[in-house]
Amino acid sequence: MKRKRKPKLAVWKFASCDGCQLSLLDCEDELLALAAEIEIANFPEASRAVMKGPYDLSLVEGSITTPHDAERIQKVRRASKRLVTIGACATAGGIQALRNFKDVKEFTRVVYATPDYISTLDKSTAISDHVRVDFELQGCPINKAQLVEVISAFLNGRKPNTPAHSVCVECKLRGTVCVMVAHGTPCLGPVTHAGCGAICPSYDRGCYGCFGPMETPNTASLSDWWSGLGVKEGEIVRVFRSFNAYAEPFRKESEKHEE
Amino acid sequence: MKNKTIKVGYLARVEGEGALYIKVKGGRVTDVKLKIFEPPRFFEAFLRGRDFAEAPDITARICGICPVAYQMSAVHAMEDAFGVKVEGQLRALRRLLYCGEWIESHVLHIAMLHAPDFLGYQDAIGMAKDHPEIVETALKLKKTGNEIVSLLGGREIHPINVRVGGFYKAPAKRDFAPLLERLKWARDRGRELVRWTARLPFPDFERDYEFVALRHPDEYPFNEGRLVSNKGLDISPRDYDDTFVEEHVEHSNALHSVIAGRGEYFVGPMARYSLNFDRLSALAQEAAREAGISPVCRNPFQSIIVRSVEVLYAFDEAIRIIEAYEMPDRPSVEVRPRAGTGYSCTEAPRGSLYHRYQIDDGGMIVDTKIVPPTSQNQKTIESDLWQFVPDYIDLPDTDLKWKCEQAVRNYDPCISCATHFLRLEVEREQ
Numbered sequence: 001m002k003r004k005r006k007p008k009l010a011v012w013k014f015a016s017c018d019g020c021q022l023s024l025l026d027c028e029d030e031l032l033a034l035a036a037e038i039e040i041a042n043f044p045e046a047s048r049a050v051m052k053g054p055y056d057l058s059l060v061e062g063s064i065t066t067p068h069d070a071e072r073i074q075k076v077r078r079a080s081k082r083l084v085t086i087g088a089c090a091t092a093g094g095i096q097a098l099r100n101f102k103d104v105k106e107f108t109r110v111v112y113a114t115p116d117y118i119s120t121l122d123k124s125t126a127i128s129d130h131v132r133v134d135f136e137l138q139g140c141p142i143n144k145a146q147l148v149e150v151i152s153a154f155l156n157g158r159k160p161n162t163p164a165h166s167v168c169v170e171c172k173l174r175g176t177v178c179v180m181v182a183h184g185t186p187c188l189g190p191v192t193h194a195g196c197g198a199i200c201p202s203y204d205r206g207c208y209g210c211f212g213p214m215e216t217p218n219t220a221s222l223s224d225w226w227s228g229l230g231v232k233e234g235e236i237v238r239v240f241r242s243f244n245a246y247a248e249p250f251r252k253e254s255e256k257h258e259e
Numbered sequence: 260m261k262n263k264t265i266k267v268g269y270l271a272r273v274e275g276e277g278a279l280y281i282k283v284k285g286g287r288v289t290d291v292k293l294k295i296f297e298p299p300r301f302f303e304a305f306l307r308g309r310d311f312a313e314a315p316d317i318t319a320r321i322c323g324i325c326p327v328a329y330q331m332s333a334v335h336a337m338e339d340a341f342g343v344k345v346e347g348q349l350r351a352l353r354r355l356l357y358c359g360e361w362i363e364s365h366v367l368h369i370a371m372l373h374a375p376d377f378l379g380y381q382d383a384i385g386m387a388k389d390h391p392e393i394v395e396t397a398l399k400l401k402k403t404g405n406e407i408v409s410l411l412g413g414r415e416i417h418p419i420n421v422r423v424g425g426f427y428k429a430p431a432k433r434d435f436a437p438l439l440e441r442l443k444w445a446r447d448r449g450r451e452l453v454r455w456t457a458r459l460p461f462p463d464f465e466r467d468y469e470f471v472a473l474r475h476p477d478e479y480p481f482n483e484g485r486l487v488s489n490k491g492l493d494i495s496p497r498d499y500d501d502t503f504v505e506e507h508v509e510h511s512n513a514l515h516s517v518i519a520g521r522g523e524y525f526v527g528p529m530a531r532y533s534l535n536f537d538r539l540s541a542l543a544q545e546a547a548r549e550a551g552i553s554p555v556c557r558n559p560f561q562s563i564i565v566r567s568v569e570v571l572y573a574f575d576e577a578i579r580i581i582e583a584y585e586m587p588d589r590p591s592v593e594v595r596p597r598a599g600t601g602y603s604c605t606e607a608p609r610g611s612l613y614h615r616y617q618i619d620d621g622g623m624i625v626d627t628k629i630v631p632p633t634s635q636n637q638k639t640i641e642s643d644l645w646q647f648v649p650d651y652i653d654l655p656d657t658d659l660k661w662k663c664e665q666a667v668r669n670y671d672p673c674i675s676c677a678t679h680f681l682r683l684e685v686e687r688e689q
């Protein structure tokens with residue numbers, strides 16, 4: 001069936017490192033083909049041209065950390081038929097959500113050059129805490145093949161094919177020997193959402209959970225295994241408190257190990 | 260007559276969120292503000308109490324475009340604190356990783372963010388319709404840079420293989436074989452890219468900058484050297500805090516950095532090149548000469564040529580490193596944390612990136628300072644516009660605005676980087 005017009009794609013940035021939207025520009029083999037199929041209507045990192053909404057698909061990078069951004073995301077939602085969050089900041093608050101665990105007074109006590117110049121919220125929150133989200137693509141950063149899959153799925157009105165199993169399955173698929181079983185290396189793979197392709201274990205390193213929690217992870221059991229490997233409580237807190245610190249299963253597990 | 264305000268509400272084709280405000284009264288510029296409204300993310304605050312070994316992975320998240328730079332400055336600062344030296348092939352692999360990042364970051368900027376300004380396109384997609392060969396080639400060159408980072412780092416963005424003391428896993432010599440062939444192809448195309456950028460139309464604009472960059476006795480700088488300038492600066496990164504000061508201005512969420520008692524300065528490819536032309540490979544020097552730029556370049560619009568010369572150098576250097584590579588016995592050297600302070604400057608694609616960490620005897624981070632390149636260039640960018648705008652004041656507003664944006668993009672500003680080290684007051688959510 002012939003389309004009447006090209007679907008309009010918008011990319012929005014909130015508090016983030018730019019890496020997830022860069023993944024789109026890192027699709028060196030697909031970028032020009034993609035641009036032929038869709039209208040890049042709002043993507044400031046790549047183009048000066050800005051088209052008015054509504055947009056068929058909005059990709060949202062970054063977390064909400066300022067009063068201004070809390071309003072802006074509402075406008076983005078209203079202008080978007082479908083809204084997909086990309087990356088750990090947008091889906092879980094990102095590394096900047098580490099502020100959420102601190103007493104705000106601890107921050108304000110620090111002496112700043114001219115604090116009056118700045119306004120910020122005391123929590124970094126996921127996009128879904130503010131507006132309805134149609135799909136969340138996890139990862140810090142996201143995997144670009146998954147990004148292409150998600151864009152393609154939404155433009156064709158189907159469900160994205162992004163497996164919800166753990167990183168362990170990906171290790172088995174690529175034939176990597178389990179670093180925890182074989183070498184006693186602590187690994188977050190058993191509780192971490194698949195999508196990266198299990199990179200860390202293939203580089204002789206334990207997974208550090210940058211894709212965030214899988215569905216229904218057994219974090220308590222994994223913590224027991226880590227303790228058995230000699231990992232101290234404080235380190236378990238830090239391990240669950242990194243790029244997806246405010247994702248609920250990781251947040252709760254980290255709190256259990258706090259004194 | 261000739262009163263106008265140039266406002267760019269959201270600067271496009273830069274990394275992060277920034278705006279530009281210029282006020283002209285009676286034909287004279289009366290105000291220039293590069294506004295950075297990217298929300299701050301408190302990295303310096305939450306690094307406190309983290310383990311030293313976490314710094315490379317955490318600070319990488321300051322910037323998705325140049326994560327390798329953050330990892331390199333972090334590991335070198337930690338090694339400085341602990342008295343660790345990483346040498347031989349492991350040291351060479353770190354240079355190789357940086358080559359990959361310079362290539363992907365520079366080519367992205369040259370072809371996709373900067374070149375469209377010179378040729379009058381809104382973006383590279385539009386440019387690709389009329390100049391498919393240059394955009395397609397650039398994408399392939401960029402991909403080759405990303406392949407270096409992926410092979411050595413595990414993935415392009417936020418690589419996972421870098422650690423204090425070296426790497427988690429060192430590649431085998433044979434792993435590089437397919438990449439080496441593509442790098443040789445890319446080096447030839449890189450030479451053509453220099454020629455292509457040299458043919459772009461450049462405004463006649465020069466300023467007497469103070470260039471600041473690392474300088475190493477033998478090499479074009481990546482990870483080591485003294486911080487020098489063309490106006491007499493010559494210091495160890497350990498003396499950084501005595502030399503540079505940061506000022507907080509109202510219109511920016513990033514601190515402005517200046518040389519104490521002297522003022523603004525310039526970091527990035529043009530500074531590196533102008534201070535280290537003699538350290539470039541013969542091929543890169545030859546390409547620069549052929550392109551008609553002198554060993555000291557003071558026209559910031561020509562930074563696009565300088566970047567392509569650095570891309571060519573990075574291909575050349577990557578090939579040299581891979582050809583001389585022998586797999587080391589161990590992927591990292593032993594690291595024993597001890598209390599102390601470590602300092603490092605490395606050359607990010609956009610210029611010197613300073614990290615300082617104070618570590619306690621348990622290996623935990625007590626205090627951090629990070630100064631990214633873009634915050635160092637903010638004042639210089641504004642000064643460029645003060646001088647640049649009067650020459651183009653008669654252009655129609657839309658054209659003048661575009662020219663000003665181009666003048667900002669000369670610096671490939673990374674606003675995401677510039678913001679994240681700022682300390683702030685917190686407003687309570689109701």
